[in-house]
Amino acid sequence: MRTVRFEDETGYARRGEWTDDGIVANGNTYDPAEANVLAPSEPTKIICQAGGYMDHREESGFDDRPDRPELFLKTPNCVVAHGDAIELPPGRESVEFEAEFGIVISEQCRAVSEDEAMEYVEGFTCVNDISNRDDQEQERNWVRGKAFDASCPIGPVVATPDEVPDDATLTLRLNGETKQETTREHMIFSVPELVADVSELITLEPGDVIATGTPFGPDELAPGDTVEVEFDGVGTLENHVIAR
Template sequence: MYTARFRDPAGTVRTGTYNEGTVTAGGETYDLSKDDVTLLAPCEPSKIVCVGLNYADHAAERDKEVPERPLLFLKPPNAVSPPNSTVTLPAGKDRIDWEAEFAIVIGEQCRNATADDALASVAGYTCMNDISNRDDQDIETNWVRGKAFDNSAVLGPVLADPTAVPEDASIELRVNGETKQSSSIDQFFFSVPELIEEISAYMTLEPGDVISTGTPAGVGPLSDGDDVAIEIEGIGTLEHSVRIP
């Protein structure tokens, strides 16, 4: 099953069932291609916990070692940007990169989970572009400027039930129709249960919170006007464009 958050023609934010380009809520069905309906990010996180260097090939392209425990950093709620939006990025930077990521959305409050019971707290999965400002990331240690800026976490298009997503789901990113990243989530160094166990040992995860699990090799710089598509098997395709002032 797939769910989506959307703004209906009256401007009300609703959550409904998504099915092949339509959303249904409260007995009403809306055609996303015809009706005045806007898809929103599929959740409202109080925080986004991101994982760095979770694919060995991405660690290699960044000339980094795979860490012995998950490398974690945070993005705040203001980083969230919806699908099908034009994302405005910071001006005056030499390199701001795309990063296709598989994102976990928490459904139940979670603290001190074990790997064995971690999946019980998961509401579903979605796509995320962890947009990264390399100019500042590469010269700071806390990555606030590099990772936590406005619009740096594009989420969507829908929330997929965990049963819809295979354990080896493919993940692909295209820029202006050209494939730039292509991998699968079975290449994670740290698995979904391991990540939830580690993160929830340090902080309480609330419903709607997001864990973004890292990106595979193939990151590269965005340019003004680029169209980005992130497709994850079992979830769908997150699309957005880019504006750089």
């Protein structure tokens, strides 16, 4: 099942199933092109993995395999939905896309084991970890670099784990041109490993998202760009880019 949150024609927020025939909710079918799609969950936090794929670690100057996931946070102000604008922060010259897929948590959990981790996973979604390199790299400031407004598009749906193949392909297209592509098989840490590691010290709440890291190829965005993140079983998250 692929679950979507959206506003109907009256502005009422609904939850439905995104099917080949449209969005089905409460016996009605809505046209996805006419619906105002919302972020698929309302996370209290987004826990992000840095360097989740070796090819990206290597292009960033790190050739070692980490002993455990390297983590940072994005906050709810970062979240934008499918179809919304990515706002480039003013005065920054290097703002980049990062295609990822996200693990969406189903219920509160803490200190879960790898064996039980999937019991707390509602499903998967697409994530674009927009990164302000000016502040991240020049000042080593990950708050200004990662947690600015509208820096984390998520969506368009949450796909249950059975919908997403073990070898699912993750792709990013910028203005129609493929810029990033990998498969889930190339992740350094598996989904259960990530959930277990994060939950060791951090209580996860329903709707929280663990962003699993990006592969080789992040590059700069400019006003007027259209960026798409596609993940097998989930679909395509599309956003346009504007200057703030």
